[in-house]
Structures are given as C-alpha cells and as structure tokens.
Amino acid sequence: MSTTTKSPLSRPVKIACIQLLSGKDKPKNLLLAREKVLEAAQNKADIVVLPECFNSPYGCEWFDQYAEPIPPNSEREAGVVDEQKYPSFFAMRKMAIDAKVYLVAGSIPERSKSPPKYLYNTSLTFNPQGSLIGVHRKIHLFDIDIPGKIKFTESDVLSPGHTPTVINLPPYGSIGVQICYDIRFPELSAIYARKGAFAVVAPGAFNLTTGPLHWELLARGRATDNQVYVAMCSPARSADDVEGYKAWGESMVVDPMGKVLGKADGGKEGVVYAELKPEAIENTRAGIPVTMQRRWDVYPDVSAGVERGDGLDLLE
Numbered sequence: 414m415s416t417t418t419k420s421p422l423s424r425p426v427k428i429a430c431i432q433l434l435s436g437k438d439k440p441k442n443l444l445l446a447r448e449k450v451l452e453a454a455q456n457k458a459d460i461v462v463l464p465e466c467f468n469s470p471y472g473c474e475w476f477d478q479y480a481e482p483i484p485p486n487s488e489r490e491a492g493v494v495d496e497q498k499y500p501s502f503f504a505m506r507k508m509a510i511d512a513k514v515y516l517v518a519g520s521i522p523e524r525s526k527s528p529p530k531y532l533y534n535t536s537l538t539f540n541p542q543g544s545l546i547g548v549h550r551k552i553h554l555f556d557i558d559i560p561g562k563i564k565f566t567e568s569d570v571l572s573p574g575h576t577p578t579v580i581n582l583p584p585y586g587s588i589g590v591q592i593c594y595d596i597r598f599p600e601l602s603a604i605y606a607r608k609g610a611f612a613v614v615a616p617g618a619f620n621l622t623t624g625p626l627h628w629e630l631l632a633r634g635r636a637t638d639n640q641v642y643v644a645m646c647s648p649a650r651s652a653d654d655v656e657g658y659k660a661w662g663e664s665m666v667v668d669p670m671g672k673v674l675g676k677a678d679g680g681k682e683g684v685v686y687a688e689l690k691p692e693a694i695e696n697t698r699a700g701i702p703v704t705m706q707r708r709w710d711v712y713p714d715v716s717a718g719v720e721r722g723d724g725l726d727l728l729e
C-alpha cells in the first residue's frame with residue numbers, strides 16, 4: 414500500500430491516445446492503427462493507447478466474427494507466432510517494435526479455450542521490444558438497459574475477466590489497465606492506485622446517451638479520487654448515416670488534480686498527447702493528503718488481499 418507522497422511515476426513520460434474510426438475491414442483497421450502509432454512515436458510519445466475493439470466494429474453481433482486467439486506463452490517464447498492465425502497480435506507486436514513504444518493496444522475480441530462463452534474483450538500491452546507484458550480481460554461487462562435510449566448486453570456473448578491488471582513499464586512505473594465499463598467501478602481504480610500505478614489507462618467506447626454525461630465525469634472522478642493520471646481512449650464517432658454502435662469519442666487525458674490535459678473532438682480521428690510528470694502526482698498528494706488520511710479503522714481497504722498481476726498467466 415502506498416502511504417507516502419513519493420511519486421509512483423519515476424520520470425516524465427509522454428502518452429498518446431489515438432482516436433480511430435474503425436470499420437468492418439480488419440486489415441484496414443490494423444493498418445490505420447499502425448499508421449497512427451508510428452505518427453505518435455514520431456511525435457515522441459513513449460506510451461501509446463488504442464481504443465476499445467480497434468480491430469473491429471463494436472457490438473455483440475461482431476465479437477465472434479472478429480475474435481482471435483492470443484498466442485500462448487510457449488509459442489511467443491519460441492518466437493513462432495503465426496501471422497495467419499494471430500493477425501491482430503502480429504500487427505500489434507510489430508507496431509510496438511517499429512514505433513519503439515509501450516503500446517496499450519486498446520482491446521480486441523479474444524477467442525479463448527475457457528468456458529462458458531469462449532470470448533473475452535481483451536487488452537494487450539506490449540513493450541518496445543514487442544514482448545507481451547500485460548493482458549487485461551474486461552471485468553465488468555457492459556450490460557445496461559435505458560428504455561428508449563440504449564440496451565446493450567455484452568454478457569450475451571462474452572465472459573468477464575476476473576483479475577485487476579497492473580503492468581510495469583520500466584523505467585517509468587506501473588499502469589493499471591481497465592476497459593470502458595470497468596471505469597464505472599471505483600474499486601478497480603482504487604486498487605490500481607494502492608498497488609502503485611501512476612495512471613489508469615482505459616480504452617473505451619461510451620455511447621451517445623451516457624457519454625455526454627458520464628465519460629469526462631468518470632475520468633476526472635477516478636483521477637481525483639486516486640490522485641493518478643487517467644487516460645481514456647475511444648473510437649471516433651461515426652457519421653449519422655453509418656449504421657451500428659456510435660461511440661462518444663472525446664478521448665482524453667486527465668491529471669491527478671482532475672484537470673483535463675487534452676481532449677479529442679468526438680467525431681474526428683485524432684491523437685491526444687499529454688506529458689505526465691512525477692511532481693504532479695507528488696504535489697497533489699502532498700497538498701491534499703488523502704492517501705495518508707484514509708480511515709481504514711472505519712471502512713475496509715478495497716485493495717487488501719488483491720494480488721497485483723500482469724495477466725500473462727491467463728495465456729498458459
């Protein structure tokens with residue numbers, strides 16, 4: 414548990430959130446993502462984030478069709494990852510290597526061997542050498558029903574993940590990864606902050622009913638509660654005459670005081686850049702010392718007993 418004001422971020426780091434407009438053509442989506450990741454690297458980003466389901470349209474009707482297995486540790490370690498079998502994995506790994514960045518590669522529908530549904534909404538993180546260093550399976554599935562507005566039931570087709578994911582990005586420190594609806598559950602971000610993350614990184618795709626009300630509110634809330642950076646990366650909103658799920662967009666990075674450092678226009682593709690600074694976390698925690706004022710004698714620590722993991726064991 415972190416109880417001092419020493420920053421969990423050891424040096425300045427530049428993050429880029431890439432707001433893409435993905436469509437039905439998977440190879441095209443992967444190429445577009447690659448182009449933008451390389452552009453972000455040219456602009457000196459160290460950590461690059463892609464949106465939720467960036468290789469496919471977002472929707473229950475698409476998950477199965479676009480799902481791909483993730484190569485198990487044995488195949489990755491032996492260096493025998495087959496591009497035909499794992500096209501998105503192959504492309505993401507190459508993007509990280511060619512751009513020489515940490516890549517929090519949004520999410521993709523994952524085909525697994527695990528019952529009951531065999532499909533997950535999964536985020537993979539790569540280091541600049543192309544090694545897979547983190548796997549987060551969306552824990553809280555997006556099941557909502559707002560009459561006359563939106564009904565969505567991810568749990569019809571997906572299984573939920575079960576593990577909070579904290580990933581070490583040397584030499585900077587650790588990030589906690591969550592996917593979209595996960596951000597509504599403040600315990601998860603609190604666990605990440607207590608486990609020493611300097612940022613919560615959340616690929617997401619909010620909708621046009623809740624997006625305007627909740628997207629920025631939740632990002633700023635999680636940042637303020639936990640005095641960490643929050644990076645939310647969405648697909649761009651498609652045009653009115655395009656069928657299917659419409660993402661809210663407005664990818665953003667928020668600082669530990671809750672200030673929005675940069676935000677994309679919802680309806681446009683674009684890249685949001687922000688410089689994350691150790692002293693921003695340190696000064697926030699020193700000035701408003703909630704990290705040391707918690708009343709564990711009154712309420713339990715939500716992070717107690719939760720193991721910090723990078724999720725790689727899920728792929729054994």
Ligand SMILES: NC(=O)CCC(=O)C(=O)O
Nearest residue numbers: 555593594618619620623
């Ligand atoms: N993809 C998602 O999980 C969407 C979450 C969302 O729109 C919300 O309101 O929450």
